[in-house]
Amino acid sequence: MSRIIEGLLYSKSHEWVKVEDGLAVIGVSDFAQSEMGDITYVDLPSEGDEIQAGEEFGALESVKASSDLYSPVSGTVEAVNEELESAPELVNQDAYAAWIIKVRMSDASELESLLDAAAYAKIAE
Amino acid sequence: MDQSLKVTCLHDSHISLGAKMSPFAGFDMPIQYSGIIQEHNAVRNAAGMFDVSHMGEIVVDGPDAEAFVNHVFTNDVRPLAAGGILYGMMCYPDGGVVDDLLVYKEFESGFLLVVNAANIEKDYEWLQQQSEGFEVEIFNDSDSWGQIALQGPASEDALVKAFGLEELRDLEFYTFFDLEDEDGGRVIVSRTGYTGEDGFEIYASPDNIVDLWNLFLEDGITPCGLGCRDTLRFEAGLPLYGDELSPEISPVMAGLSMFCKLDKPEFIGKEAIEKQKAEGVARKIVGIELHDNAIPRAGYPVELEDGTQVGVVTTGYHSISLDKSICFALVDSRYSALGTPLYIRIRKRVFPGEVIKKRFYKTNYKK
Known part of the structure; x- marks a missing residue:
């Protein structure tokens, strides 16, 4: 059974979002990492990249497969978690601690269309 | 699970071990148990076992068996002693590949062809079509056999322990022994594999394969799925039919012309392969x-x-x-x-x- 944390917002494509200091901190859910298996590479965007809600901004790669990452919000990438470049397994170890990017949102109302923990629990099984 | 998928004799064990299952070549097969990296490393450093019961076994026997196998097979079975094994391909006349396979030269008579699961029907039909004029019997025996690949540096010890037979240490690379189970059924143990490590492939009745699998499990052998089978064979530079060999990718293109014996008088695809070698691809x-x-x-x-x-x-x-x-x-x-x-x-x-x-x-x- 995968972990779902209360208080985070989730996308149907299995990313989580936490708003912190006005930035959307984005990672993938525990369900997503357990479905992927051993993650061996995280393809990160660059700081300053403009990203659109629902569009691909990077990818997770396991031994066997690659899985695109979709941004739950639009905006500018303010920070990327460079630690994941050398230690992609951090996503497997704790998917909610291993944030991937932080985004300066251009439209905070996009958060309203995301799922809360209870709603996400219904699709992450 | 898709009900049209076939299962191997070890399917129940895969489920109870919690394997991630996926369709492969028409079978519901384990992709991984504990994780691809851990399973991969078990084979490199100790021993792992794979359910490869989906592989096909086709028997070729009769007075013309040797001539026929040499007609369809790129390698040369003439110098092969009984108990010996050769790797090679079956080719189309244009040099494209029907399948890559192992040919076992039986002790009594005839040959056992071990073919890719996805190609069993195609290979059987191809062999039938090419057999006109040869006095041979061709029989698809795939359903009679279960198969385990035991691979890794610790596999010799594990095999000897499971069978209680020290003689198995003497088995040479690309040779096999014929053994008997308690009921007089046949067990084949060959020193072959698809990982780049020392190892064995064991063929036996489905019931016996289940018993042997459980024995290896109790001995601490790591069950390994098709996920690491692919990472292991890939690192060892071994081709997978469909990826690096196909009707469009000839042995010459794949860098495997050493398994095509052009000094044989003839075999299907010989002229095309000769031409490719001479003119380049x-x-x-x-x-x-x-x-x-x-x-x-x-x-x-x-x-x-x-x-x-x-x-x-x-x-x-x-x-x-x-x-x-x-x-x-x-x-x-x-x-x-x-x-x-x-x-x-x-x-x-x-x-x-x-x-x-x-x-x-x-x-x-x-x-």
């Missing part, structure tokens, strides 16, 4: 190492610096044993020399790399 399978950790996957374009596409990735991984991103790719032969700089397009970006030897990992066969 337009495309070849090469190894490419990327100077980055991005992972090349099957289907990704291989390009020159100016963006011209010159090939396509056939298999790629971030190698578990070598900790680098490498792939096999089918490329324009002009760019196949070792050291040639090539680029791989991965999603939106292009990553530089270079052509390297295909045997990425130093194999540890017992010869």
